[in-house]
Amino acid sequence: MHKQLMKGNEAIVRSAILAGCRGFYGYPITPASEITEAAALYMPQVGGVFLQAESEVAAINMLYGASSAGIRCMTASSGPGISLMQEGISYMAGAELPCVIADITRGGPGLGNIASEQSDYHQVVKGGGNGNYRTLVLAPYSAQEMAGLTTLAFELADRYRNPVVILADGFVGQMMEPVEFEETAILPQLPEWAVAGTAESRPNMITSLHMGIDDLEAHVNALEAKYRLAEQRETRAEHWYTEDAEIVLVGYGIVGRILKAVTAEARAMGIKVGLLRPITLYPFPSTDFRRLAVHAHSFVVVEMSNGQLVEDVRLALNGKRPVEFLNRMGGMSLRMKRS
Structure with missing residues (x-):
């Protein structure tokens, strides 16, 4: 392995591709825009899909569709954009769909400014959408950790079938440092629960809707059991x-x-x-x-x-x-x- 000099934002994308990510749907926003730019460059080179959505709302719902089909996928944004994604994140947690979301935090509230801050903590750690759900949240402090924790993020997303957020401030996203990557890449594989357009996957159902009150309570309790397991095993x-x-x-x-x-x-x-x-x-x-x-x-x-x-x-x-x-x-x- 050899080190490459790059921004933390670019390290996220390169590591995501090595982790088997083949779908990126996003909308540029400072200080996260380099993630979208790098995805536009690298995703097509590995047979993946890059799509610049018309908004952050569209991006998170594209993620819902891609994940439902079993594709390892991700998006990236900053505070105001993450706010717009909250409904979709809640839907994905409720439907138990894995994905990775990079939040490169800027100043808030509202449009705030484009300077580095850590004001999105409550939004992503406590969950900004409706209902009883959590997102797993990883906090890198270097470009190297931007790479390493992205790999971990995809592993955790699949393990718990849940959205995982990489929460980094603008300093970490924008700084350039030497980064070392894994030598081997993970080849994408369809999970058994995916709606893949095949006869075998036809019985699969992806939804966050549970109309019966007993059904919804049982579903939320199942989600809670999953989160308790993560609390026992995944703290770092x-x-x-x-x-x-x-x-x-x-x-x-x-x-x-x-x-x-x-x-x-x-x-x-x-x-x-x-x-x-x-x-x-x-x-x-x-x-x-x-x-x-x-x-x-x-x-x-x-x-x-x-x-x-x-x-x-x-x-x-x-x-x-x-x-x-x-x-x-x-x-x-x-x-x-x-x-």
Whole structure:
């Protein structure tokens, strides 16, 4: 294997193709547009389909159709576009359709601006659509993780038959870094549940509609059992100098990289600081926090939003330790000084 210099956004597409993705349906939006551009370039080269939809609403519904036919597929957008996709995401979760959605976050609310932020946390981690469902959410902090977590995203989407979101801030999507890819590619295969236009698949039914109240309750309970299983098996987090940490810094995405530098500086000064970086935002690594609370006396959550991740940290700790909160918004870097 050799490394290639590229943006995190492009790394997503290359990794998706190696993971067997053969359908991309999307609409360009800053700071995610390079994903759509790369998909337009690479998908046809491997016999896949690229289609620029007329809107994000159309894109997510095209994803519904492609996934129903058993195609590994994905889309990409940013805050306002992800908002428009929420109904379709709910439909796909309800119909148990796998797909991957890259959300390269910009400032909000509304149109906000095109600067990097982390304000989509609640929208994707808590679910912005109707009904009782969840999306699995992965949070890369480098171009290399954009590639590696994309591979994982497709594996999880198929394993749990559920939408998986790659949540990355604009910094991670736009920065260029050396990226190493898997040497082998996954060949696309139709799952047995797909509606593939064959006699064998004719009995298959893809829907999120359950008119009977007992039927819907049973279906939602089945979804809940699936999510509980994911919570037991799929949580991921990076620990850095946490073994003896008295103060634990918490951040994901680009913030996690900044906090590594802060941790190193604090350690050099003799302060017992460590970093816990959640990689799965759902399922959330609550157990990691509870374990660290045995010896850490405080936690400091840092994020580029108005305080969204911090709520899950406080829930995980359940009052066992104090949780402090630091933030910047509007696209402000954490190293920018207030005027």
